[in-house]
Amino acid sequence: MDLVRVRDDVWGREVLAGVSWDLLWLVLTAAFAIIIAHLLLMAVLNRKARPSAAGKKLARHAGVDRAFHWITAIATIVLLVTGVFPIIGINFPWLTPHWIAGLVLTVAVGLHVVRSLFFQDPLAMWIAPSDLKELAGGDVKTAKYSLAQKGMHLGMAVVVLVVIVTGLVLFLAIDTPWWNRTNSIDEATLGWLFLLHGASTLGLVGLTALHIYFGLRPEKLFYTRSMIKGWISEHEHAAHHDAARWSPEETR
Amino acid sequence: MTSYDVMPATELYQPVNIEDATALAARLGRKGWLLGGGQDTYGWLKDRAKRPDAFIDLTGIDVLKGIRSLPDGGVEIGSMTTITEVAQNPLINEKFTLLSAAAKTVASPQIRNMGTLGGNLCQDTRCWYYRRGLNCYRAGGNICYADSPEGMNREHALFGASRCVAVTPSDTAPALVALEATMLITSASGSRQVAAEDFFVGPATDILNMTALQADEILVSVRIPRKWADATFYHEKVADRNVWDFALVSLCAAFKEDAGQITDARLVAGGVDCVPHRLREVEQAIIGQPRNETTGEAVKVRATSAATTLNYNQFKVPLMQNLVLRALRG
Amino acid sequence: MSYLHIGKNFTPPDIHGKVTGKARYAEDFRVEGMVYARLYTSPMPHARVISMDLTEALAIDGVIGVLTADDVPEVKAPGSPVLTNEPVYVGDPILAIAAIDEQTAENAIAKVRVTLEPLPFSVSPTHTLRPGGPAARLEGNVYSGEMRTLEWKQDDVDRFLSGREPTGPAASEWQFGDLEAGFDNASVVIEESFVTSGYAHTCMEPRSVMSYWQNGKCHVYGSTQSQSFVVPFLARMLGIEPQNLVYVSEYCGGGFGSKIAAYPVLALPGHLSKKIGRPVMLRITREEEYYIGSARVGFQGWIKAGFKPDGKLSAVDLYIVQDLGSRQAGGDASSAGGAVSILYQPEALRLRDVPVLTNTTPRGPQRGPGQNQIAAVFEPMLDKAARELGIDRLEIRRINAPDSSAKLNADQGPVTSAYMVEALDKGADLWNWAQKKGHSRRRNGSKVTGVGIGQAYHDAGVNGYDGLVRITPDGIIHLHSGVGNLGTYSYAATTRAAAEVLKADWAHCVVEHGTTEAHLPWSSYQAGSNTIFTHTRANHVAALDLLDKMKAIAAQVHGGSADDYDIADERVFNAKGNSMSYAEVAQKAIELGGVYSGEVVAENLNGITKLAIAGLKGSGLIGAAKDELPKRGTAPGLAVAFAEIEIDLETGKLEVLDYLAVAECGTVVHPQGLAGQLRGGAVWGFGMASLEHHVYDPQNGLPANVGFYQTKPPTYLDVPSNMDWAATDIADPDNPVGARGIGEPAMGCATAAVMCAISDALDGHLFNRTPVTPDMILNHVAGLPQSFSALGINEF
Known part of the structure; x- marks a missing residue:
C-alpha cells in the first residue's frame, strides 16, 4: 500500500500528486476498530447509572457557539461527502458544493478563532498539565472540557486548519465566479498541497467518525444535548466536573 | 520522454458471446479495455499513455452487431456495428437520416470501415494535452494545461467545463441525443437502460470518464425510438478539413412541424461541451414558431447565452449561432 | 525543336515498384x-x-x-x-x-x-528579443552565420508587434537602389505587418x-x-x-x-x-518525424511597398524576424527578399532580417523556403495596390513581371531567361480571367466567391556537376544518375538528355541509380528546384563525351577522322557506309582501355565520380564529363496560378473551386512529371494557405500537433477534383534542352492565389497571416478580435 500518489509532471519529472486514497480505507478501518474496542470496553465495564438531567440547568454553550458548532459540522459533512464520495466511485457534481461548504467552514472557523481568542477564555480548551491526571483513569472530575474533549478539539483544529489553508490555495486553482484560474502554482507545489489537503481530509474522516461516535454514546449524550440546548444539569455537572475548576451559571 | 508509437505487450481476449465478455469485464475491471474497431484505442496504447492489462475484443460477438427494426417502429443498432453500416443502412437512411448524415461525417472512409458505433460513442476526448499522455485532471492529476493563461485551446469547450475543458469528439453522439436514443448496457450483474442524454457525463460529475459505463459494463446496443422517425432533420459538421477531422462545432437538429409551426424540437451540438450539448433555450423558444430565417435570427443568440469562452475558441460562438440559424433556415 | 525524348512522357523505372508495393x-x-x-x-x-x-x-x-x-x-x-x-x-x-x-x-x-x-526557453522569436528574454540556446538567441545574443528595447518589441515600422536592430541587411527616392516617387504606399506560420514537412515516409x-x-x-x-x-x-x-x-x-x-x-x-x-x-515513428523531421521557418514581418502611378513597383522595404526553430537554418528571409526582387523588379529594395532561434522543432528549407512565405503575403498586397491604383490585378502583375532582362537579388544579377508576361497571358487566356474576375464577391446564399492570381519564384538551376554514361558490350546504355529519387522522377527524366544526344531507344537504356553500388556520378542536391536544369546539362555533356569517344573509336576501326562519323539507330557510321553498333563500340572500348573504358579519367571530375568510374572501368565505353557549359545568370523557376474559391461566411470554410497553374520553366522535359509537380504543389499550397501551422504551448514548450490529424495536411476532399496546368514551354538558352526547374514555385503560386482569392472574397480584407483558418474568418465576419496575439506565431 502506498502512502502517497506520485505522477509525472508536464516535463516527465516525478512529482507528488497527493495522498494515496488506499489510506482512506485504513483510516476508516482504524476508526471503526477504535469504536468497536470502545463499545466492548464499555460493555465490560458496565458503568453505573447516569446522572439525572433534572434539576437546575447550568449554562455550558452559548447560542453563538452552538451555532458555530453545527454550522461547522454541516460544512464538514458536506465537505467530506463531496470530497470523498467521488473518490470511492460515487459520482455527482461535487466541486461547487465542496468549495461553497469550504468557504462556509472557513468563515465559521475564522469567527470562532477570533471569538475564542479575544472574547472567550482561550485557555479553556488548552491542555493544561492538570488535565493529564485524567490519563491515569478513574473518575477524575474535569474542568469545563475533559482531556479527551480537548484532545479531540486540538486534533480537529489542526486538521481543519490544514484543510482550510490548503483548500483556500487550491481554490485559487479552479475557476470561480470571481476569477479564472492562473495555473501559477507549479506542479510539485500543487502535489504538496493536495497531499496536505488529502492527509488532513483523512484525519478529518477519522476524527469525525470518532467524534460522532462519542457524541452518540449514552453516557456522553448530555454533552450533545448541551451542544443543542446549551445546558447541562446540576447532577451532570456534579458527576463529571470539578466545581473548583468550572462552575457554570444557572440558566433557564 | 519515451518515444511513442510502439505497442506494449498486452493480453488479448476474444470472447464470442456476451456472457464471456461481461465475465471478463467484471474480472478485469479498470485493468481491462473494451476493444471495438480500435481506432481510438491503439493511439493510447502505442503512446503508452494508458496501460490496460488486457483487451476484451468485442468484435467477435455477433449479438453486438447489426441493425434491427424494433416493434414500436424504432431501430436498434448493435454497438459493434461499423460506422459505415450505420451510414449506409436503409432503415436508418429512411427514418433517421440525422444519424446516417452524422455517421457519414465521421473521420475517414477507412476509419468508418473499422470503427464501430459503440467506439464512436465511447471514444475519449481529443484534447491535445490529454492525448499527449500528460497527467491532467482527466488523467487523474491535479491540473488542466488547456485552460490556463496561455493554453492553446482552440478546440475546447464553451459549456460544462469543470476544471477540465475538453469536448466530446463524437459525431454520432449528438445525433443520438437528438433522437432520444436509449443505451442498453449489460454486465455480469444485470442489464440496464440509460437515456443517451444521461449516458454522456461531464467533468463536473466524473472528470475521468466520458460515459456512465462502469468498469464492468458493456454497451450492447443503442435503441432509437420511433418518436422522431421521419421528422425534419438538419445536420452539419464544421471541421478544418472535409475528411479525417474532428468537429469544431457540429449540430444535430430534429423538428416536428404542424401547420407551419414547430411543435417539437431537439437541437444538440457537438464539439462545444464534454457531452453532446442540448440547446434547451433554443428548443423552447422555437416552439410555436415557423421554421424560417426570421425565427433563426431571433433565437440564435440563445444557443450561446451560457457560453464561457477560452483563449482561442470564441469563434465557436458565432459558429454555433450560425449553425442554429442554418438549421432553422432549413 | 523536335526531340526524341524531351517533352515526351515515359514510364520511370521505379513506378512499377511503387504501384505494386515491391519498392x-x-x-x-x-x-x-x-x-x-x-x-x-x-x-x-x-x-x-x-x-x-x-x-x-x-x-x-x-x-x-x-x-x-x-x-x-x-x-x-x-x-x-x-x-x-x-x-x-x-x-x-x-x-x-x-x-x-x-x-x-x-x-x-x-x-x-x-x-x-x-x-530558459521560448517558443516565440519576439519573446526572446525583449529585454531579459530567454535565449533558446546557451550560446545566444540569434544565428546569422554565428551565434549571438540580440536584445531589443521593450519599445522596439511593442512597436514591431503593433505593426509599425520596426526599430529594433536587425542582424543582417542588404539593399539595392535608392529606397527613399523609390518611396518619394510612389503614389501608393502599402504598409503591412504579417505572420507566416512554420509547419512540418509531413513526409509520408518517416526518416527511418x-x-x-x-x-x-x-x-x-x-x-x-x-x-x-x-x-x-x-x-x-x-x-x-x-x-x-x-x-x-x-x-x-x-x-x-x-x-x-x-x-x-x-x-x-x-x-x-x-x-x-x-x-x-x-524506424522513426510518425510522432518522432514531427519532432526531428524539420519544418518551415516562420516569419513575423513588416513590409512597405511603394507603387508609381502606372503600377510599377518603385521601392520595397522588408523586415523579417525569422523563427528558425532550435537549430541551424535561416536563409529564408534573404530568399524572400530575392523573390520580391525578381518577381516584381522593384527599383529599390531593402531587406532587414533577424534570424531568431526558438525552442521549437528544428527548421530547414521547405519547398520555396522564404520565397513561398513572401508570395503568400506580398501578392495580396499587390492586389491592394492595384485596387488603390485602379489597375486590373492581372495587369499590375504584367507591369512588374520579369523578362529575360530581369535582375535579381542584392547584386542585381542577370537571369538566363524569363517569360513571366507570357505565363500570365497564357494563364489569363486559358483560365478566362477576363470573365472569371467578374465572379469576384458573387454571393450564393451564405457563400461568397473570390478569385485570385498568385505568382512565385525560386532559383531553379545550378551548374558544375558531373554526368556519367556507359555502354556495355550487350548494347545497353547505362545512364548513371547520381540524382536522388525524391518523387519527381527527375533522377530518370534528366538522363533523357543523354539518351537524346545518343539518339538512343529508351528501351535500350537503363537508369542506374539509388545506391553507390551502382557507381553514380557526383550530383547536385535534389532541392532548390535545380535538378532538371542542372542534370540535363550534366547528362548532356557526359553523352557528348561518350559520343566523341564513339566517333573516335569508329575512326580508329574504320579510318578517317572522328568528325566523319555520325550516329543513328544506335550505330556509329560514316558517309562511306562503315558502321559499328553501340555494342561493338563498347566491346572495342574495353579492348582499347585508357579514356575509353575508364582506365584514365578527366582530372576535373569530382572525387565521387572518379570513385564511380573506378568501379566501372573495363566494363564498357564510358562517357563522363563535368558540366562547364556557359550559364549567364540565375536560372529562374517561375509559376503563376489562378484560383477561384468560395468562402462560407457562416462556417468560415473555404473551398477551392477552380485552379490553373502555369509553369514558366523553359522547355517541358517530362509533361506528366511537371503536371505532378504543379498539382502536388497546389495541394501543398492550399494547406499552407488554409490549414497547416505549428502550435506550441508557450508555458511548457509542448507542440500541439504531432500527428496527421493534428497537423491537417489537405486531403482529397479539401482540393478540387480537377486542377489544370499549362506551361509556357519557351526554351531557356542556357540549358541544352531548354529546361529550367519548377518544383518550389509550383507550390508558392497556389498559396498566393488562394490568399489573394480570400482577400478578394472578403472585400479586400488582408489577414496578412498564413494559414487563414475557419476561426479567423468567423471572427472577422462577426467583427470579433482575432484570438491570436499581435503578430503571434506558433499559436492558433
Whole structure:
C-alpha cells in the first residue's frame, strides 16, 4: 500500500500528486476498530447509572457557539461527502458544493478563532498539565472540557486548519465566479498541497467518525444535548466536573 | 520522454458471446479495455499513455452487431456495428437520416470501415494535452494545461467545463441525443437502460470518464425510438478539413412541424461541451414558431447565452449561432 | 525543336515498384543479426542532461546496447548533432537503445532515468528579443552565420508587434537602389505587418535508417532526396572516407527540403552498429518525424511597398524576424527578399532580417523556403495596390513581371531567361480571367466567391556537376544518375538528355541509380528546384563525351577522322557506309582501355565520380564529363496560378473551386512529371494557405500537433477534383534542352492565389497571416478580435 500518489509532471519529472486514497480505507478501518474496542470496553465495564438531567440547568454553550458548532459540522459533512464520495466511485457534481461548504467552514472557523481568542477564555480548551491526571483513569472530575474533549478539539483544529489553508490555495486553482484560474502554482507545489489537503481530509474522516461516535454514546449524550440546548444539569455537572475548576451559571 | 508509437505487450481476449465478455469485464475491471474497431484505442496504447492489462475484443460477438427494426417502429443498432453500416443502412437512411448524415461525417472512409458505433460513442476526448499522455485532471492529476493563461485551446469547450475543458469528439453522439436514443448496457450483474442524454457525463460529475459505463459494463446496443422517425432533420459538421477531422462545432437538429409551426424540437451540438450539448433555450423558444430565417435570427443568440469562452475558441460562438440559424433556415 | 525524348512522357523505372508495393524503402531492408533501436527524446524544451541511470534499461532481457551523445561527434551550436546532452526542443533525441526487437527497445527506453536541469526557453522569436528574454540556446538567441545574443528595447518589441515600422536592430541587411527616392516617387504606399506560420514537412515516409558494417565499409539504407550529394557529408558524420560508405536510397517517400542531404539521425544507426557490432534498424515513428523531421521557418514581418502611378513597383522595404526553430537554418528571409526582387523588379529594395532561434522543432528549407512565405503575403498586397491604383490585378502583375532582362537579388544579377508576361497571358487566356474576375464577391446564399492570381519564384538551376554514361558490350546504355529519387522522377527524366544526344531507344537504356553500388556520378542536391536544369546539362555533356569517344573509336576501326562519323539507330557510321553498333563500340572500348573504358579519367571530375568510374572501368565505353557549359545568370523557376474559391461566411470554410497553374520553366522535359509537380504543389499550397501551422504551448514548450490529424495536411476532399496546368514551354538558352526547374514555385503560386482569392472574397480584407483558418474568418465576419496575439506565431 502506498502512502502517497506520485505522477509525472508536464516535463516527465516525478512529482507528488497527493495522498494515496488506499489510506482512506485504513483510516476508516482504524476508526471503526477504535469504536468497536470502545463499545466492548464499555460493555465490560458496565458503568453505573447516569446522572439525572433534572434539576437546575447550568449554562455550558452559548447560542453563538452552538451555532458555530453545527454550522461547522454541516460544512464538514458536506465537505467530506463531496470530497470523498467521488473518490470511492460515487459520482455527482461535487466541486461547487465542496468549495461553497469550504468557504462556509472557513468563515465559521475564522469567527470562532477570533471569538475564542479575544472574547472567550482561550485557555479553556488548552491542555493544561492538570488535565493529564485524567490519563491515569478513574473518575477524575474535569474542568469545563475533559482531556479527551480537548484532545479531540486540538486534533480537529489542526486538521481543519490544514484543510482550510490548503483548500483556500487550491481554490485559487479552479475557476470561480470571481476569477479564472492562473495555473501559477507549479506542479510539485500543487502535489504538496493536495497531499496536505488529502492527509488532513483523512484525519478529518477519522476524527469525525470518532467524534460522532462519542457524541452518540449514552453516557456522553448530555454533552450533545448541551451542544443543542446549551445546558447541562446540576447532577451532570456534579458527576463529571470539578466545581473548583468550572462552575457554570444557572440558566433557564 | 519515451518515444511513442510502439505497442506494449498486452493480453488479448476474444470472447464470442456476451456472457464471456461481461465475465471478463467484471474480472478485469479498470485493468481491462473494451476493444471495438480500435481506432481510438491503439493511439493510447502505442503512446503508452494508458496501460490496460488486457483487451476484451468485442468484435467477435455477433449479438453486438447489426441493425434491427424494433416493434414500436424504432431501430436498434448493435454497438459493434461499423460506422459505415450505420451510414449506409436503409432503415436508418429512411427514418433517421440525422444519424446516417452524422455517421457519414465521421473521420475517414477507412476509419468508418473499422470503427464501430459503440467506439464512436465511447471514444475519449481529443484534447491535445490529454492525448499527449500528460497527467491532467482527466488523467487523474491535479491540473488542466488547456485552460490556463496561455493554453492553446482552440478546440475546447464553451459549456460544462469543470476544471477540465475538453469536448466530446463524437459525431454520432449528438445525433443520438437528438433522437432520444436509449443505451442498453449489460454486465455480469444485470442489464440496464440509460437515456443517451444521461449516458454522456461531464467533468463536473466524473472528470475521468466520458460515459456512465462502469468498469464492468458493456454497451450492447443503442435503441432509437420511433418518436422522431421521419421528422425534419438538419445536420452539419464544421471541421478544418472535409475528411479525417474532428468537429469544431457540429449540430444535430430534429423538428416536428404542424401547420407551419414547430411543435417539437431537439437541437444538440457537438464539439462545444464534454457531452453532446442540448440547446434547451433554443428548443423552447422555437416552439410555436415557423421554421424560417426570421425565427433563426431571433433565437440564435440563445444557443450561446451560457457560453464561457477560452483563449482561442470564441469563434465557436458565432459558429454555433450560425449553425442554429442554418438549421432553422432549413 | 523536335526531340526524341524531351517533352515526351515515359514510364520511370521505379513506378512499377511503387504501384505494386515491391519498392523497398529504408525500413523494408533486413539483414542477418539486425537489431532495432529506439530513441529517448527530451521531454523539456531546453535542458541540460545532469545524469543518466541506464541500469534498469540495460538489464532488460534482449537489450543489446546504448548510444549517447558522448559516443557521437560534437557539433558546434546551432548545428545538429546526432544525439545531445543539451536538448533544445521537446523531442530532441538524447540517447538510443538497441534491442532484439522494437518492443524490447521501447520497454528499455521507458526504464531510462535521465535527470535534466531545465533551462530558459521560448517558443516565440519576439519573446526572446525583449529585454531579459530567454535565449533558446546557451550560446545566444540569434544565428546569422554565428551565434549571438540580440536584445531589443521593450519599445522596439511593442512597436514591431503593433505593426509599425520596426526599430529594433536587425542582424543582417542588404539593399539595392535608392529606397527613399523609390518611396518619394510612389503614389501608393502599402504598409503591412504579417505572420507566416512554420509547419512540418509531413513526409509520408518517416526518416527511418538501417546500417551495418562489413569489411570496413559502412552500409547505410536511408531516405534522402539526394543520392550522391549525401555521400561526402554522411561519410564525414560517420568518420569514414566516401569510398567506405555504401549508401542506398532508391526510394524516398517525400523529403520536401527536409531530407536534402545527411540529416543527423541518418548517421545514428551507423554509430550504434559500430559500437555494438550488430546491424541496426532505426524506424522513426510518425510522432518522432514531427519532432526531428524539420519544418518551415516562420516569419513575423513588416513590409512597405511603394507603387508609381502606372503600377510599377518603385521601392520595397522588408523586415523579417525569422523563427528558425532550435537549430541551424535561416536563409529564408534573404530568399524572400530575392523573390520580391525578381518577381516584381522593384527599383529599390531593402531587406532587414533577424534570424531568431526558438525552442521549437528544428527548421530547414521547405519547398520555396522564404520565397513561398513572401508570395503568400506580398501578392495580396499587390492586389491592394492595384485596387488603390485602379489597375486590373492581372495587369499590375504584367507591369512588374520579369523578362529575360530581369535582375535579381542584392547584386542585381542577370537571369538566363524569363517569360513571366507570357505565363500570365497564357494563364489569363486559358483560365478566362477576363470573365472569371467578374465572379469576384458573387454571393450564393451564405457563400461568397473570390478569385485570385498568385505568382512565385525560386532559383531553379545550378551548374558544375558531373554526368556519367556507359555502354556495355550487350548494347545497353547505362545512364548513371547520381540524382536522388525524391518523387519527381527527375533522377530518370534528366538522363533523357543523354539518351537524346545518343539518339538512343529508351528501351535500350537503363537508369542506374539509388545506391553507390551502382557507381553514380557526383550530383547536385535534389532541392532548390535545380535538378532538371542542372542534370540535363550534366547528362548532356557526359553523352557528348561518350559520343566523341564513339566517333573516335569508329575512326580508329574504320579510318578517317572522328568528325566523319555520325550516329543513328544506335550505330556509329560514316558517309562511306562503315558502321559499328553501340555494342561493338563498347566491346572495342574495353579492348582499347585508357579514356575509353575508364582506365584514365578527366582530372576535373569530382572525387565521387572518379570513385564511380573506378568501379566501372573495363566494363564498357564510358562517357563522363563535368558540366562547364556557359550559364549567364540565375536560372529562374517561375509559376503563376489562378484560383477561384468560395468562402462560407457562416462556417468560415473555404473551398477551392477552380485552379490553373502555369509553369514558366523553359522547355517541358517530362509533361506528366511537371503536371505532378504543379498539382502536388497546389495541394501543398492550399494547406499552407488554409490549414497547416505549428502550435506550441508557450508555458511548457509542448507542440500541439504531432500527428496527421493534428497537423491537417489537405486531403482529397479539401482540393478540387480537377486542377489544370499549362506551361509556357519557351526554351531557356542556357540549358541544352531548354529546361529550367519548377518544383518550389509550383507550390508558392497556389498559396498566393488562394490568399489573394480570400482577400478578394472578403472585400479586400488582408489577414496578412498564413494559414487563414475557419476561426479567423468567423471572427472577422462577426467583427470579433482575432484570438491570436499581435503578430503571434506558433499559436492558433
